[in-house]
Amino acid sequence: MFTKHQKNLLKELKDKGKNETKMFNNIRVGFVSATSSIKRGNKKTLSFIIFVLALIFVNLVFLPSMIGGMTGMFNGFMQYPYGDIVIEPSMDNSYINNADDVLKKARAVPDVKAATKRLDVGASIQHKHKVVGSTITGLLPSEEYDVSNYPNIIAEGDFLGELSRDEIIIGAMLVEGYFGSEIYDNLGGIRVGSLVNVTYSNGVVRTYKVKGIMEGTFELVDLNALVHYKEIEDVYGLEESKATSVVIRVKNPDDSAKIKEKIIAAGVKEPVFTNTEKSDAILRQAMQSIDMINFVSNYVSLIVGAALILIIIYINVLNRKKEIGILKAVGISPGSIVISYAFISMFYVSSGILAGLILYFLLMFYFTVSPITFYETMTIIPEIQGGLVIKSIFTMLIMSVIAGVLPAWRVSKESILEAIWGR
Numbered sequence: 001m002f003t004k005h006q007k008n009l010l011k012e013l014k015d016k017g018k019n020e021t022k023m024f025n026n027i028r029v030g031f032v033s034a035t036s037s038i039k040r041g042n043k044k045t046l047s048f049i050i051f052v053l054a055l056i057f058v059n060l061v062f063l064p065s066m067i068g069g070m071t072g073m074f075n076g077f078m079q080y081p082y083g084d085i086v087i088e089p090s091m092d093n094s095y096i097n098n099a100d101d102v103l104k105k106a107r108a109v110p111d112v113k114a115a116t117k118r119l120d121v122g123a124s125i126q127h128k129h130k131v132v133g134s135t136i137t138g139l140l141p142s143e144e145y146d147v148s149n150y151p152n153i154i155a156e157g158d159f160l161g162e163l164s165r166d167e168i169i170i171g172a173m174l175v176e177g178y179f180g181s182e183i184y185d186n187l188g189g190i191r192v193g194s195l196v197n198v199t200y201s202n203g204v205v206r207t208y209k210v211k212g213i214m215e216g217t218f219e220l221v222d223l224n225a226l227v228h229y230k231e232i233e234d235v236y237g238l239e240e241s242k243a244t245s246v247v248i249r250v251k252n253p254d255d256s257a258k259i260k261e262k263i264i265a266a267g268v269k270e271p272v273f274t275n276t277e278k279s280d281a282i283l284r285q286a287m288q289s290i291d292m293i294n295f296v297s298n299y300v301s302l303i304v305g306a307a308l309i310l311i312i313i314y315i316n317v318l319n320r321k322k323e324i325g326i327l328k329a330v331g332i333s334p335g336s337i338v339i340s341y342a343f344i345s346m347f348y349v350s351s352g353i354l355a356g357l358i359l360y361f362l363l364m365f366y367f368t369v370s371p372i373t374f375y376e377t378m379t380i381i382p383e384i385q386g387g388l389v390i391k392s393i394f395t396m397l398i399m400s401v402i403a404g405v406l407p408a409w410r411v412s413k414e415s416i417l418e419a420i421w422g423r
Helices: 004-040 043-082 099-108 141-147 229-235 253-265 275-319 321-329 334-369 386-412 416-421
Strands: 085-087 112-127 130-139 154-157 167-171 195-200 205-214 225-228 245-250 272-274 372-374 378-380
Touching: 004 334, 043 275, 043 334, 043 378, 043 386, 085 253, 085 275, 099 112, 099 245, 112 141, 112 229, 130 141, 130 229, 141 245, 167 195, 225 229, 245 253, 253 272, 253 275, 272 275, 275 334, 275 386, 334 386
Parallel strands: 130 225, 167 205
Antiparallel strands: 085 245, 085 272, 112 130, 112 195, 112 245, 154 205, 167 225, 195 205, 372 378
8 A cells, every 4th residue: 555645756756757748749749840831831931031040140250250350450569569468667667677687587487488678758750840749669679570570560661770879760650651641740751761850858859860661550650669779778868777668479479368477476576467458458448339339239130130030930820820720629739839939940040040150151261361451551350259159059049949939829828719710
């Protein structure tokens, strides 16, 4: 004999088994119904739906990939003044007073490829009757080849040499005819070999011959000028081992954040930043605006996609309302009907995602081989973001289930007569 508790337990197990069997049958019937509906549907309409959903998916992932490419381009620009990592003076100091000691510690870190020191000062540059304000960077030319890209962006002339004490490199936006020169004050038709007078912030005036014109197509580069480190040191009467920045190039830029911590652990007391941190600080407002555009674009795309699925399924349900009533009359459960439309909706979106992935990777390949180019030197190569692609796939699949189930669930709750008569 079973006890009362054991009988209740057996009853619960039987009910559970019945519910599981019922759920399995609902899924099986729903799948068969969905397959039949898709096969009998209009193939041209199906192709159009898949095409539109593919475009929606591409919009979700393509724009962020282009924004990632823009961010990478801006971070590349940050390598000119900041390298991969930059060390700057503390807030209460104008200079790093022990720059050589800081360099020694930084260079001792295994993952550091090269490092150099620089001196940045304010000055005015005059050519004939034209005068412009600028930041002049004093650097050690031989060390820059391993640290920065300055030697590779000389549009005219040559880069500085170790004996270039009376020579200067001028930024392209300060030269008439170059990109950006029409926006900012410039020195007119200055060219390689021209003489300029530089008045430093302490009043000292020096005359230099233009050795080269550099063009990085970025204000932080093209509005500035370069001279030898010893020139700045001499003009300001600085003792040895002073710098306004120590710029570091690492072996693997992706590890910059970790290497930054190693540099701090090596005993560097001054503030240390990665170029990404400097880029975020300088470009934060612009990138926030771009991110907002991206967010709105994705949000609208999801709404359009959900609305498209909702309308398609709703029209489909209305057209098959009588059929649904007959199915209910012969014993097909409402759950099977709802599951059927969930499968149909997922089929539409899954096919759209697959087509969208093909189109997306074709676009990525094309723009990698033929990047978007501005002013001959600015190129945007999109970045494939795996996490974003996976997130977009799951988002669209969840959207498809919700948008497909709602109209079917509403009709399945109607009485058999209402469904058959279409009321």
